[in-house]
Amino acid sequence: MPMIEIQGLTKSYRVYQKPEGLWHSVRGLFRRQYRDVHAVRSIDLTVDEGEFVAFLGPNGAGKTTTLKLLSGVITPTEGTARVLGFTPWKRENDYRRRFALVMGQKNQLWWDLPAQESFRLHQQIYAIESSQFDRTLAELVDLLDVAELLGRPVRELSLGERMKMELIAALLHSPDVLFLDEPTIGLDVVAQHNIQSFLRYYQEKRRTTILLTSHYMKDVAALCKRVVIITGGEIMYDGSLAGIIDGFGGQKIVTLLFVDDNVPSDLSRFGEVFDVQPPKMRIRVQRSRVAEVMAAILATYALEDVSVEDPPLEDVIADVFNRASHDNGSGDSTQPNQSSFTARTR
Amino acid sequence: MMARVTTWWTILRICIEERLVYRADFALGTLMRFLPIVTQVFLWGAIFAANGDTRIAGKYDFSDMIAYYLLTMVGRAFSSMPGLASGISLDIREGTIKKYLTQPIDMVGFLLLNRMAHKLVYYSVAIGPFALVFWLCRGYFADGWPEPLVMLAFIATLIMGFLLGFFLEAAIGMIGFWFLEVSSLLFVYMLFNFFCSGHMFPIDILPEFARRIIELLLLPYLAYYPAAIFLGKVPLEEIPFRLSVQAGWLLFFIVFCYYMFHRGVKRYSGFGG
Amino acid sequence: MNGTRPSYLRVMLMFARNSLVRDMMFRTNFIIQSISSIGWVLMNLGFYLLIFQYTPMIGADTGWGKFEFFVFLATTLLVNSTVQAFFMPNANEFGELIRMGGLDFALLKPIDTQFLVSLRKIEWASLANFLFGIGLLLFSLAQLDSRPTFVGCLLYPVYVACGIAILYSLMITLASMSVWMGRNQTLYDFWFYITTFSRYPMEIYEGRFGTPLRYTFTFFIPVLVVINVPAALMAKPLDAQNWPLVFFALWATAASLAGSRWVFTRSLLSYRSASS
Numbered sequence: 001m002p003m004i005e006i007q008g009l010t011k012s013y014r015v016y017q018k019p020e021g022l023w024h025s026v027r028g029l030f031r032r033q034y035r036d037v038h039a040v041r042s043i044d045l046t047v048d049e050g051e052f053v054a055f056l057g058p059n060g061a062g063k064t065t066t067l068k069l070l071s072g073v074i075t076p077t078e079g080t081a082r083v084l085g086f087t088p089w090k091r092e093n094d095y096r097r098r099f100a101l102v103m104g105q106k107n108q109l110w111w112d113l114p115a116q117e118s119f120r121l122h123q124q125i126y127a128i129e130s131s132q133f134d135r136t137l138a139e140l141v142d143l144l145d146v147a148e149l150l151g152r153p154v155r156e157l158s159l160g161e162r163m164k165m166e167l168i169a170a171l172l173h174s175p176d177v178l179f180l181d182e183p184t185i186g187l188d189v190v191a192q193h194n195i196q197s198f199l200r201y202y203q204e205k206r207r208t209t210i211l212l213t214s215h216y217m218k219d220v221a222a223l224c225k226r227v228v229i230i231t232g233g234e235i236m237y238d239g240s241l242a243g244i245i246d247g248f249g250g251q252k253i254v255t256l257l258f259v260d261d262n263v264p265s266d267l268s269r270f271g272e273v274f275d276v277q278p279p280k281m282r283i284r285v286q287r288s289r290v291a292e293v294m295a296a297i298l299a300t301y302a303l304e305d306v307s308v309e310d311p312p313l314e315d316v317i318a319d320v321f322n323r324a325s326h327d328n329g330s331g332d333s334t335q336p337n338q339s340s341f342t343a344r345t346r
Numbered sequence: 347m348m349a350r351v352t353t354w355w356t357i358l359r360i361c362i363e364e365r366l367v368y369r370a371d372f373a374l375g376t377l378m379r380f381l382p383i384v385t386q387v388f389l390w391g392a393i394f395a396a397n398g399d400t401r402i403a404g405k406y407d408f409s410d411m412i413a414y415y416l417l418t419m420v421g422r423a424f425s426s427m428p429g430l431a432s433g434i435s436l437d438i439r440e441g442t443i444k445k446y447l448t449q450p451i452d453m454v455g456f457l458l459l460n461r462m463a464h465k466l467v468y469y470s471v472a473i474g475p476f477a478l479v480f481w482l483c484r485g486y487f488a489d490g491w492p493e494p495l496v497m498l499a500f501i502a503t504l505i506m507g508f509l510l511g512f513f514l515e516a517a518i519g520m521i522g523f524w525f526l527e528v529s530s531l532l533f534v535y536m537l538f539n540f541f542c543s544g545h546m547f548p549i550d551i552l553p554e555f556a557r558r559i560i561e562l563l564l565l566p567y568l569a570y571y572p573a574a575i576f577l578g579k580v581p582l583e584e585i586p587f588r589l590s591v592q593a594g595w596l597l598f599f600i601v602f603c604y605y606m607f608h609r610g611v612k613r614y615s616g617f618g619g
Numbered sequence: 620m621n622g623t624r625p626s627y628l629r630v631m632l633m634f635a636r637n638s639l640v641r642d643m644m645f646r647t648n649f650i651i652q653s654i655s656s657i658g659w660v661l662m663n664l665g666f667y668l669l670i671f672q673y674t675p676m677i678g679a680d681t682g683w684g685k686f687e688f689f690v691f692l693a694t695t696l697l698v699n700s701t702v703q704a705f706f707m708p709n710a711n712e713f714g715e716l717i718r719m720g721g722l723d724f725a726l727l728k729p730i731d732t733q734f735l736v737s738l739r740k741i742e743w744a745s746l747a748n749f750l751f752g753i754g755l756l757l758f759s760l761a762q763l764d765s766r767p768t769f770v771g772c773l774l775y776p777v778y779v780a781c782g783i784a785i786l787y788s789l790m791i792t793l794a795s796m797s798v799w800m801g802r803n804q805t806l807y808d809f810w811f812y813i814t815t816f817s818r819y820p821m822e823i824y825e826g827r828f829g830t831p832l833r834y835t836f837t838f839f840i841p842v843l844v845v846i847n848v849p850a851a852l853m854a855k856p857l858d859a860q861n862w863p864l865v866f867f868a869l870w871a872t873a874a875s876l877a878g879s880r881w882v883f884t885r886s887l888l889s890y891r892s893a894s895s
Contacts, residue, residue, distance in 0.1 A: 013891060073723045074892050093624070096729035108724040112641050121637060124630045125730050127623040153644075381812035384832075385819060392678035392823035393670060402673050530651035537655060541662045552669065 001085070003177060003209045004047035004070065009079035011040040011065055011233075039065040041233040042079060050207040054214060054224035058321045062233040063213035064103075067179045070211070071101045083177060097126060100170035104182035108166060109154045115165040116150045119172060126173040133172065140168045143198055160191030167195070171202070180212040184219055196222045217314050231321055244317065245310050251284045256297065257305035264301060279304070284311070353450055354459060361463035379419070379472065380479055386415050403551040405579060412486040414548055416479070417573035422545060423469060423476075424504045425511030425568040427461060431535075434519025435528035438614070447611065454516060454607055461512055492576055499585050503572045506592050511568055513599035520603065523610030544570025550579065564595040625730055631738060638741040653747035660696060660751055667692065681822040682855045688820070689759035690854040694846050695818050696752030698782045704745035706787050709737050711807065714794035717886060720893025733883050737791060760853065771852040774865075778852060781872040782845035786814065788879035789840065795879075795886035817842040820850075837864075841871035 016034045040062040047053055055063040068074045070081060072088035072095070081088060086095035109118040123133045141147050144164045149157060154165065163183060170178065180199075184192040200223055203210055214220055220227060221241060229237040229244070237244060254271070261278035270293040271285035285293050290308060297303070310316075394408045401407045406414065434457070437443040446453035469476075492500065518535055522528045540546055542565040549560055549570045560566060571588055574580045580588060642649050667688065670677075677683045683691065713736045716722045725735050760767065767775075793810050816836050821843045824833035836843040848868045851861060 068723070068892050071723075071727060073726050074890070075888070091726060091732075093729040096727060101723070101727055103723070106723075110637060110641070112644055113637060117637055117640065121630070121633045124633050125625050125728050125735075127625040378808050378812050382815050385815050388823045388825075388829055388832075389677070389819055391825070391829075392681070392820075393674050395679040396676040396681075397674040527648055530648060530655060533652075533655045534658070537658050537662060541665070546662075546666055547669070551673075553672075 002046045003049045003051075004045065004081070004083050004211070006043060006045040006066075006070075006081045007079055008042045008044065009040055009066070009069060009081055010038075010042045010077045011062075011069060011074065012036055012038045012077045038233050040069065040076070043230070043233075043235050045228065045235065045238070047209060047211065049209055050203075051226060052203050052210045052212070052224045053226045053228060054212050054220040055228050055230055056214065056220060056317065057230035058215065061230045061321075063230050064181050065233075066230070067101065067181050067211065067213060071099065071179055072096070073101070097173065098175055099177040099179065100173070100175040101179040102166050102170045102181065102183055104163070104180075104185040105159075107154070107162065109162075109169060111155050112153055114151045115154055115157075115168070118154070118165075119150075119169060122169055122172050128173055136172055136174060137168070140171055143201065144168065144194070158191075160187045160194070163187060163191070163195060164198075167198070174206075176208065178208050178210045180210065182214055183212070184214065184216060192216070192218065199223055217317070229317070229320060236320060244320075250287060251311060252287055252290050253309045253311055254283045254285050254290070254293065255305075255307045255309070256281045256283070256301075256303055259302045259304050267297070270297065357451065357456060358459050358463050361460045362467050380475065383415050383419060387412055403548075405550060406548060409486040409488050410577065411548075412483060413488075413577060414573050416483060416486070417576050418545055418569040420476075421504065421507055421569040421572040422543075423465070423472075424572075425507040425543075427511050427515040430457065430461065430512070430515045431519035431528060431532050434516060435522030438519075438522040438610075439526060443614070452607075454603060457516060458512060465508070489578060492578060496575060496578070496582070496585070499589060500572055500576045502589060503567065503575060503592060506589075506596050507568050507572060510564065510592065510596045510599060513596070513603045514564070517599060517603040517606050520606035520610050523606070523613055539565055539568065542566065543568040544573065548574065548579070550574070564592075564599075567592045567595065627730075627734060630730065630734075634738050635741055639743055642743045649744050652742075652744035656700075656745060656748050657751055660748055664689075664692070664755075677820065678822045678825075681820060683820050683822065686759045686762040687854040689755060690763070691820060691846065691850040693752045693756035693759060694779065694782075694850040694853070696748050696755065697779055698786065698846055698849075699814075700745050700748035700752060701779075701783050702786045702790070704742050704749070706737060706790055707745075708740050708742050710787075710790040710794040712740070713737070713791070714797040714807075717795065717890055718797040720891055722887075722890060723892055726887075726890075732887065733791070733880065737787070756853075763854065765855075767853045775849050775852055778849035778865075778868060781868055782849060784872045785841055785845050785875045786817075788875035789813065789842065792879045792882045795883045798886045798889050813840060813842055817845045817847075821847045837867075841868075841875065844868045844871050 013036070014034045015037055043062075043066065055066065057063050065074070069076055070083055070088050072091045075089040084095065084098055086092055088095065109115055110121075119137060122128075123130075128136075141150065144167065146161065146164050146168070149161055149165070154162060157165065167183070183199075184195055187195070196219060199210070199212075202208065203223075212219065212223065225240060227237070227239065227241050227244065228235055251271075258279040258281070263276060263278045263281050267273055267281070267283060271283040271289070273281065273283050275282040283293075294306070294308070298306070390408060390411045394411075402411070434443075437446075443453065446456060449456065451459075491497065515535075518532060519528065521531060525531075542549070542560050542563055544566050545568075549566050550557060552560065567588075571580070571592065575585060575588070671685045671688075675684060677688055713722075716725075716736075722736075725732050728735060790810060793807075813836075816832075821833055821837065824830065824836075824843075833843065844864070844867070848865060852865075
């Protein structure tokens with residue numbers, strides 16, 4: 001039985017326009033203008049137990065909305081979802097006891113009190129048995145190395161430390177499903193790394209099903225085997241990280257190291273020359289043409305070294321996002337893309 | 347000069363637009379303003395019912411009381427500044443005060459214009475219900491309209507009341523430069539304001555010694571004096587004196603407010619914000 | 620793994636404890652708040668002392684003489700201070716949260732949302748007024764000619780609790796409505812104005828306008844029942860005329876609580892989480 005099953009989930013809502021100008025403001029007293037925002041458009045998804053899935057997408061893509069739908073915080077316009085067999089937006093207490101949602105930069109702990117006090121409140125609310133609570137807390141505190149910080153008011157902690165406390169609070173009741181919304185946003189590299197290691201270790205050990213949203217590639221690459229790309233409220237891709245490059249990376253990067261600083265200037269017929277630092281030069285070349293281009297260059301010029309690489313993942317994904325926004329801009333697409341990509345990847 | 351006026355007009359206009367966005371607020375708010383008066387009317391009705399026909403402190407009968415309360419509504423419409431002091435101290439605490447320091451107009455001036463905008467908009471919508479209520483209650487104004495000179499004094503005291511209320515509360519807000527928590531001080535001010543400004547009851551029904559003390563304070567000028575002047579409870583020869591005292595307090599608080607502002611900014615910049 | 624319901628009592632105690640710890644962290648503020656709220660009470664008391672210099676009774680033949688009225692005032696203090704301590708800050712915050720989309724954290728917890736949202740924070744400083752109210756009550760009762768009946772004394776706390784429940788229901792209904800009505804200041808004002816009616820003996824609402832008002836605020840929005848019933852139990856001997864009202868008060872309490880629960884639940888359906 002899959003842990004999470006989503007079918008045709010849709011969320012739209014109405015945003016009222018703020019009028020400009022004195023005249024429109026007065027008119028606004030009598031008649032308001034609005035537009036409809038389609039945050040999530042009929043998505044389908046299935047997640048099995050123990051999976052660690054990343055939702056990747058640009059801002060406003062619908063990642064956070066999806067997580068909120070799955071947490072029951074908001075109700076959908078259409079569609080169904082079942083998590084652990086429950087319908088999230090019914091907000092049944094039995095469901096709420098078994099999952100947790102952590103949102104980056106949003107604080108659920110009492111601001112003025114030490115985190116310790118918020119944890120104890122958590123214990124009461126989730127009715128966690130005393131010895132189990134002590135054990136779980138000790139383990140989490142040890143893993144995240146925050147023992148000295150427990151007694152300090154939350155407002156005195158750094159962003160990274162606060163995030164760790166939020167994670168502890170979320171995991172105290174040993175949830176079966178964990179939703180993480182941009183957990184490392186705004187954190188410095190060290191803090192990000194710490195949290196990533198922790199999540200990886202925790203997930204391996206507990207086999208918790210985790211859904212993570214992020215727009216940091218490092219989070220995704222470090223933690224998840226499965227990536228779901230969401231843009232404009234729709235799923236564009238659902239599969240492995242490597243598959244993205246295969247599916248979307250239409251170009252390769254050829255790095256040429258010439259014998260001297262005399263680099264030729266007429267290589268643009270082979271591809272896009274984008275980085276020239278004599279004696280080095282880098283060209284983007286269409287995949288299908290790589291062999292032919294290599295042969296031509298090697299025949300004509302004297303080279304010290306050559307390498308052919310995949311473009312960085314960030315670039316590929318950024319490209320996907322860009323492409324998607326262009327597609328969405330040109331009228332309502334009815335997802336012609338999704339089927340072709342998901343078919344290739346599983 | 348022209349540029350200044352344009353700037354001020356723009357700021358006023360933006361503030362007005364901002365106010366109009368919350369429309370449900372408006373509709374209800376104007377209606378709600380009159381509810382406390384209703385209970386006061388009944389209370390005084392009950393007080394006079396047990397009292398017979400005698401005037402309170404020899405000055406006020408039932409009609410007078412009602413008229414008095416209605417007029418203090420007007421006085422308070424001019425002089426009450428909800429959220430001013432707390433807004434200033436919040437801006438200071440959160441650092442958003444920086445934006446004022448770089449704008450073409452000083453913070454105090456900006457806030458004054460903002461308040462004017464707020465009151466203009468609010469009362470241009472509220473003037474309907476106000477006028478209606480006054481018209482319905484015209485029977486309580488036994489003496490009718492006062493003489494033109496007294497009317498002038500009434501208007502003068504209202505306008506000065508607005509400015510006085512503004513600079514007084516702004517000065518309290520400026521304390522936020524020195525102390526984080528202004529809200530307790532503000533509460534104390536509100537307390538005294540409510541009791542001593544005449545909002546709760548006419549100051550002149552107090553026993554002699556209490557009345558003398560409170561009249562020395564500036565607070566009665568925010569609500570009591572406009573109402574008392576209109577109703578003729580202040581003797582004609584006393585009116586110019588009262589107006590000058592009010593003007594004096596106003597001047598003091600304008601200076602004090604700006605002084606606090608400049609000292610506060612200096613201190614604030616010294617701390618790096 | 621944890622299949623058990625939380626103990627609402629224990630959670631409540633945690634809320635109380637956490638709020639107390641927090642209030643003690645800001646000790647000066649706590650003290651200033653307590654003092655200023657007592658200052659407020661003293662001013663009101665001063666006002667009524669002034670009034671009673673000019674009249675022996677409020678309302679002709681109503682029975683609300685000076686010390687009877689002070690019993691009424693003391694009851695006002697007991698009810699309002701409790702509402703202010705336990706529910707006011709929470710209701711205000713709830714109104715803001717539901718409007719601004721900040722309720723997510725509450726919706727995630729396996730505990731009744733209304734309970735969580737209504738009792739999270741307790742303003743202990745408001746209880747200074749409660750103590751003052753007890754003092755005023757005892758003092759005034761001692762000055763009265765007629766002593767309250769034994770039944771009256773037993774029922775008094777019950778009806779104070781009913782009054783608190785009615786005010787709470789009104790408060791939470793108004794706060795819930797911010798989700799539809801936008802900025803919440805007007806609702807807060809509305810609350811203030813409506814409860815102003817409850818602060819006076821219902822007998823003052825007489826006459827062409829008074830009587831309909833009295834009926835509206837007794838039977839439609841039962842605020843007049845809040846203070847009048849318990850105060851009358853203590854200060855005025857109960858006659859046959861008043862008993863129906865006493866029974867009605869119980870019914871009004873139940874109806875208010877049920878009604879407010881319904882509005883609360885409906886408001887959650889319209890909740891829109893803030894975009895992030």
